[in-house]
Amino acid sequence: MSDIQLVEAPPGVEGAGFFATTLDKAIGVARSNSLWPLPFATSCCGIEFMATMASTYDLARFGAERLSFSPRQADLLMVMGTIAKKMGPVLRQVYLQMAEPRWVIAVGACATSGGIFDTYSVLQGIDEVIPVDVYVPGCPPRPEAIIDGFMNIQKLVKTESLRRRSEPKYQELLASYGIQ
Amino acid sequence: MGTITNEDLIKRISTQFPGQVTVLGEPYGLLTMETTREHIIEILDWLKNDAVLQFIFLTDLTAIHYPDQEKAMAVVYHLHSLVNNVRLRLKVFLAIDDVHIPTAIPVWDAANWMEREAYDFFGVLFDGHPDLRRILNVDDMEAFPLRKEHPLEDPNRVDKKDYFFGR
Numbered sequence: 507m508s509d510i511q512l513v514e515a516p517p518g519v520e521g522a523g524f525f526a527t528t529l530d531k532a533i534g535v536a537r538s539n540s541l542w543p544l545p546f547a548t549s550c551c552g553i554e555f556m557a558t559m560a561s562t563y564d565l566a567r568f569g570a571e572r573l574s575f576s577p578r579q580a581d582l583l584m585v586m587g588t589i590a591k592k593m594g595p596v597l598r599q600v601y602l603q604m605a606e607p608r609w610v611i612a613v614g615a616c617a618t619s620g621g622i623f624d625t626y627s628v629l630q631g632i633d634e635v636i637p638v639d640v641y642v643p644g645c646p647p648r649p650e651a652i653i654d655g656f657m658n659i660q661k662l663v664k665t666e667s668l669r670r671r672s673e674p675k676y677q678e679l680l681a682s683y684g685i686q
Numbered sequence: 687m688g689t690i691t692n693e694d695l696i697k698r699i700s701t702q703f704p705g706q707v708t709v710l711g712e713p714y715g716l717l718t719m720e721t722t723r724e725h726i727i728e729i730l731d732w733l734k735n736d737a738v739l740q741f742i743f744l745t746d747l748t749a750i751h752y753p754d755q756e757k758a759m760a761v762v763y764h765l766h767s768l769v770n771n772v773r774l775r776l777k778v779f780l781a782i783d784d785v786h787i788p789t790a791i792p793v794w795d796a797a798n799w800m801e802r803e804a805y806d807f808f809g810v811l812f813d814g815h816p817d818l819r820r821i822l823n824v825d826d827m828e829a830f831p832l833r834k835e836h837p838l839e840d841p842n843r844v845d846k847k848d849y850f851f852g853r
Contacts, residue, residue, distance in 0.1 A: 626831040
């Protein structure tokens with residue numbers, strides 16, 4: 507008996523020989539179980555991410571084993587580590603190169619708020635330059651915490667409406683970061 | 687230990703440049719001397735090219751801000767004579783509203799980036815430097831962050847505001 511678990515089908519109407527659901531839900535299920543993360547690892551949180559990707563924690567269980575090192579093919583930007591102010595424009599450029607829909611997760615105290623580096627040279631949280639979907643606390647967070655953050659991203663992806671990215675609210679959010 | 691003692695070093699330098707250098711002390715055995723910006727390059731050049739001393743290595747060139755002193759900005763040169771295994775520290779004190787000092791690039795090319803760093807963090811102006819612009823901080827920074835009047839904490843920080851802690 508195989509113990510492979512398949513993803514549950516989204517809620518819908520089922521009958522003999524047919525299954526009907528909304529396009530949003532079908533796409534949401536597909537996307538959330540096949541996210542391509544782009545690791546933007548600058549320091550110790552990146553080391554925890556390596557553990558997250560390795561066999562014990564194994565992010566592949568969530569369909570995210572395919573890391574994309576090109577932002578153009580990535581769905582999820584994982585920022586792990588201290589972002590210096592000089593790195594800010596680089597991070598922003600990476601975000602701009604990603605195609606919609608795109609999600610961002612800030613892993614660890616530094617990416618979230620600057621962490622212990624309350625100083626002139628460090629960005630006080632990456633949400634000063636790009637919008638962030640999920641924040642993972644910790645210094646550094648354990649792999650479990652990173653996985654928890656990742657599962658929250660999956661939840662967002664699963665429930666996101668197909669029209670969300672063209673909503674005025676979303677456009678306003680991007681405009682507040684000077685992104686069009 | 688080096689083959690040249692600090693006493694010997696003081697004697698040689700003050701014979702060559704009478705009245706232009708003063709001894710500040712020897713903390714941890716490191717001879718520290720003070721001079722003026724009018725003489726610093728001449729002295730560095732002589733220290734490097736003297737047949738006996740041969741201070742051929744510029745270990746470091748940096749600055750220090752002493753806000754309580756009358757001459758608040760110090761430019762510090764660390765020299766190392768690899769041949770004699772002897773080190774020497776030279777300081778030049780400048781007034782904070784007139785932080786000009788000639789560049790040491792004619793003596794050591796290595797001074798180029800070190801002077802850019804001292805400019806970047808302390809705003810010391812090295813006259814004659816071919817490319818005096820910021821080297822480590824963001825290009826559009828306006829302050830000189832290692833001067834003591836620069837606030838230690840970043841003003842954009844929001845999670846340490848008093849109201850989060852009932853203050």
